[in-house]
Amino acid sequence: MAITGRAVALAALGMVPVLLVPSYATVGTWVVLWLLVVAVDVALSASPRDVEVARGPIPAVRLTEAASSTLTLVNDGRRRLRGVVRDAWQPTAGATGNRHPLDVRPGEARRVTTRLRPVRRGDLLADRVTIRAVGPLGVAGRQASRPLPGLLRVLPEFASRRHLPSRLARLREMDGRSAVNVRGPGTEFDSLREYVLGDDVRAIDWRATARRQEMVVRTWRPERDRRVLVVLDTSRLSAARLGDAPRLDAGIEAALLLTALATRAGDRVELVAVDQAVRARVSGTHAATVMSTMAASLAPVHPRLVEPSWPLVAQLVRDRLSQRALVVLVTAVESSAIDSGLVQVAAALAADHQVVVASATDPENARLRAARATSADLFDAAAAERADLERRGVAVELRRVGAEVVERLPADLAPALADTYLALKAAGRL
Amino acid sequence: MTAPTIVARGHRPGAEPTGDARPRRHRGVLALALGLLVLAVVVSVLTARSTSDVPLAPDNPDPDGARALAQVLREQGVSVTYVRTTAAALAEAGAGTTLLVLSPESLRTEQREALAGVAADVVLADVGWGDLAPLTSRVRVDEHAVRESRPAGCDDPHAQAAGEVTSGGPVLSGTDAVLCFAGPEGAGYAAWTEGDRQWRAIADGWVLSNDGIATEGNAALVLRTLGAHDRLVWYLPSEDDPYGTGTGGGTDPFPLPGPALLLLALVGLVVVLWQGRRLGPVVVEPLPVVVRASETTRGRGRLYRRAGAHAHAAAALRAGLVARLAGRVGLPSHAPPHQVVETLARASGRSEGAVHDVLYGPPPTDDAGLIALTQALDTLDREVQRG
Numbered sequence: 001m002a003i004t005g006r007a008v009a010l011a012a013l014g015m016v017p018v019l020l021v022p023s024y025a026t027v028g029t030w031v032v033l034w035l036l037v038v039a040v041d042v043a044l045s046a047s048p049r050d051v052e053v054a055r056g057p058i059p060a061v062r063l064t065e066a067a068s069s070t071l072t073l074v075n076d077g078r079r080r081l082r083g084v085v086r087d088a089w090q091p092t093a094g095a096t097g098n099r100h101p102l103d104v105r106p107g108e109a110r111r112v113t114t115r116l117r118p119v120r121r122g123d124l125l126a127d128r129v130t131i132r133a134v135g136p137l138g139v140a141g142r143q144a145s146r147p148l149p150g151l152l153r154v155l156p157e158f159a160s161r162r163h164l165p166s167r168l169a170r171l172r173e174m175d176g177r178s179a180v181n182v183r184g185p186g187t188e189f190d191s192l193r194e195y196v197l198g199d200d201v202r203a204i205d206w207r208a209t210a211r212r213q214e215m216v217v218r219t220w221r222p223e224r225d226r227r228v229l230v231v232l233d234t235s236r237l238s239a240a241r242l243g244d245a246p247r248l249d250a251g252i253e254a255a256l257l258l259t260a261l262a263t264r265a266g267d268r269v270e271l272v273a274v275d276q277a278v279r280a281r282v283s284g285t286h287a288a289t290v291m292s293t294m295a296a297s298l299a300p301v302h303p304r305l306v307e308p309s310w311p312l313v314a315q316l317v318r319d320r321l322s323q324r325a326l327v328v329l330v331t332a333v334e335s336s337a338i339d340s341g342l343v344q345v346a347a348a349l350a351a352d353h354q355v356v357v358a359s360a361t362d363p364e365n366a367r368l369r370a371a372r373a374t375s376a377d378l379f380d381a382a383a384a385e386r387a388d389l390e391r392r393g394v395a396v397e398l399r400r401v402g403a404e405v406v407e408r409l410p411a412d413l414a415p416a417l418a419d420t421y422l423a424l425k426a427a428g429r430l
Numbered sequence: 431m432t433a434p435t436i437v438a439r440g441h442r443p444g445a446e447p448t449g450d451a452r453p454r455r456h457r458g459v460l461a462l463a464l465g466l467l468v469l470a471v472v473v474s475v476l477t478a479r480s481t482s483d484v485p486l487a488p489d490n491p492d493p494d495g496a497r498a499l500a501q502v503l504r505e506q507g508v509s510v511t512y513v514r515t516t517a518a519a520l521a522e523a524g525a526g527t528t529l530l531v532l533s534p535e536s537l538r539t540e541q542r543e544a545l546a547g548v549a550a551d552v553v554l555a556d557v558g559w560g561d562l563a564p565l566t567s568r569v570r571v572d573e574h575a576v577r578e579s580r581p582a583g584c585d586d587p588h589a590q591a592a593g594e595v596t597s598g599g600p601v602l603s604g605t606d607a608v609l610c611f612a613g614p615e616g617a618g619y620a621a622w623t624e625g626d627r628q629w630r631a632i633a634d635g636w637v638l639s640n641d642g643i644a645t646e647g648n649a650a651l652v653l654r655t656l657g658a659h660d661r662l663v664w665y666l667p668s669e670d671d672p673y674g675t676g677t678g679g680g681t682d683p684f685p686l687p688g689p690a691l692l693l694l695a696l697v698g699l700v701v702v703l704w705q706g707r708r709l710g711p712v713v714v715e716p717l718p719v720v721v722r723a724s725e726t727t728r729g730r731g732r733l734y735r736r737a738g739a740h741a742h743a744a745a746a747l748r749a750g751l752v753a754r755l756a757g758r759v760g761l762p763s764h765a766p767p768h769q770v771v772e773t774l775a776r777a778s779g780r781s782e783g784a785v786h787d788v789l790y791g792p793p794p795t796d797d798a799g800l801i802a803l804t805q806a807l808d809t810l811d812r813e814v815q816r817g
Contacts, residue, residue: 002707003700006459011700013463014693017470022687026474031696033466090715099709122718130710137459145710240723247723302718364724368731369750375797378804380731382743385750387727392753396763
């Protein structure tokens with residue numbers, strides 16, 4: 001049961017008879033008449049329960065992209081359905097224009113489309129579909145809500161993909177396809193080809209040249225088929241908000257860029273998101289599909305307010321990797337990392353693997369450290385300075401046990417991690 | 431919002447589903463609204479109540495009303511004009527009419543003054559406690575008496591015609607008037623002349639009421655008194671009469687009649703019902719936990735401040751600067767103080783003593799000391815960067 005603006009207008013129209021005959025009996029008469037009209041209109045309206053509603057499939061989208069949710073309504077009743085339908089979603093799904101006018105004759109069907117502009121990564125759920133059917137007078141009607149499942153998977157934005165072309169160019173420089181054909185660490189023999197002007201004379205393979213009539217050079221390419229394991233920490237510290245996004249989002253961006261780069265470089269990338277338990281795992285995926293698989297499995301991963309379980313991480317790495325590999329721990333370098341066991345685990349892993357610890361830093365810390373406006377600011381600056389010192393101490397400790405440490409602002413973490421990967425690859429340390 | 435599109439079977443290919451039905455529907459709604467209006471007016475006119483429940487009003491049929499008196503007077507050919515304001519009473523009460531003033535003690539001084547000079551014969555009734563000046567100073571009410579039957583006991587013709595009258599409540603006293611139906615406390619009726627005008631007072635309003643008029647000679651007294659002329663102005667003072675207050679009628683905060691106000695309130699209620707009904711429930715959503723990373727730092731800063739840990743804060747600021755500058759000038763991370771002072775003095779171009787004072791001097795103990803130290807550290811930072 002619901003009334004419309006017309007019902008209000010009709011009630012207000014009663015002012016005319018009341019002013020003509022100003023008595024309480026007139027008011028009573030008008031109220032009774034109004035109720036009668038409303039009751040008749042409700043009785044004559046179509047039943048919203050006689051409408052069949054179905055939801056079309058919704059493909060996954062990246063954050064910042066728009067999606068659309070489609071409802072198909074079939075009027076199974078005997079009355080013409082006039083009114084409005086609302087396709088309700090979680091607020092962060094951004095379904096702003098989700099009310100649609102309806103006019104469906106018996107037996108007909110309509111399709112209505114709601115634009116979704118998600119503002120949050122993850123699995124966003126549809127709530128209820130509400131149909132309000134008004135009567136032939138448009139004064140009042142009936143209303144019913146029913147749950148209609150719907151899911152919009154919002155993938156991570158992967159804004160760091162704009163850094164990919166420049167890093168791929170660097171990778172090609174290291175690769176044999178470019179003019180670089182000098183043997184160095186981290187390369188393996190690729191092929192022999194004819195000498196062209198500009199090739200390094202040191203690359204000439206004299207033995208092969210002697211067998212043929214033309215000059216032949218050896219080409220080299222970076223080592224391929226190395227294994228990369230990205231460990232994404234989704235524990236307490238990943239929930240901290242840096243700027244506008246949680247620390248985890250910066251880590252996901254970095255993991256995605258590293259995966260895209262390493263896959264093109266011919267390495268095999270695996271990922272595990274972990275706090276007290278494994279929250280997501282991507283492994284053994286074919287290179288062509290690893291990006292979409294990883295985006296889809298990282299979409300519903302959210303920070304949890306629990307301590308990280310570094311022994312579990314050590315166990316996972318031991319289980320997954322038998323030969324030397326690159327292990328990237330995407331976490332937070334903080335003073336509490338000593339207590340939680342990050343340094344010990346990094347030390348243990350560094351014995352068998354190349355370990356990189358990537359951490360997004362808080363842009364607010366630099367602002368706090370430079371604040372000088374009041375004496376309270378000075379204490380904040382001292383606290384920020386102390387936090388930086390502790391962080392630096394942890395980083396020194398991590399480097400001492402043999403891990404690489406990448407500490408950057410959230411926006412710079414992904415390219416910095418990619419650069420570290422390229423540097424390690426160029427140095428043959430994978 | 432997207433316009434709905436037809437996707438499934440319709441009725442006829444040529445049939446326009448909505449276009450032509452709309453204007454007819456609007457006409458129907460309009461006709462219905464007009465019909466309702468007419469119906470409401472007719473029903474209201476038919477059922478409108480022509481009576482009131484104001485005590486001693488000529489249209490009140492209740493025991494405390496006075497419709498019986500008014501009806502009898504009308505049957506006797508007296509035209510009864512019912513007024514509620516002083517202005518209307520003055521306008522109606524010309525010479526050759528009777529002006530009945532009920533509850534005269536409730537009038538304000540301005541109203542009494544105006545009524546005292548009226549050209550009509552005046553009957554005061556239902557007189558309450560107290561003085562009546564400046565309306566009249568002939569009678570006043572000082573006592574109460576029990577309601578009982580009393581003989582006329584005077585030479586007023588109306589009183590003598592009535593014989594015995596039952597009245598009580600407030601009783602009149604005074605010296606310049608003929609007092610009738612008197613008991614030991616005072617009289618129930620008084621009559622006197624002001625110039626050429628007859629003034630009369632009936633102390634007990636119950637005598638006029640539907641309940642009391644039929645008792646003994648009450649009817650005779652009242653009918654004779656009020657029916658002396660063929661025009662009677664029935665003035666029942668209303669509390670919100672603005673006469674004499676100088677503000678006119680503009681003081682009424684609600685110029686609309688009561689029923690219209692009630693309807694307005696009901697329309698307001700309908701608006702609430704209209705806007706209060708949501709199109710489906712509010713959707714709730716569990717949002718991820720997001721804590722500002724700088725909160726812990728700020729919290730620690732506040733702890734320093736509350737504890738007055740100036741020395742502690744200074745140590746942190748100094749150590750932080752040394753750690754940052756050490757990377758820039760190539761010092762090992764665990765260099766001893768004298769090496770730090772020596773290197774930074776060289777880099778900044780300051781004396782070793784000055785640098786030592788800034789970095790390793792006595793810790794500050796108050797805000798001023800901390801501010802001075804911070805400024806010195808910032809200066810050193812800039813100098814090393816420049817050098």
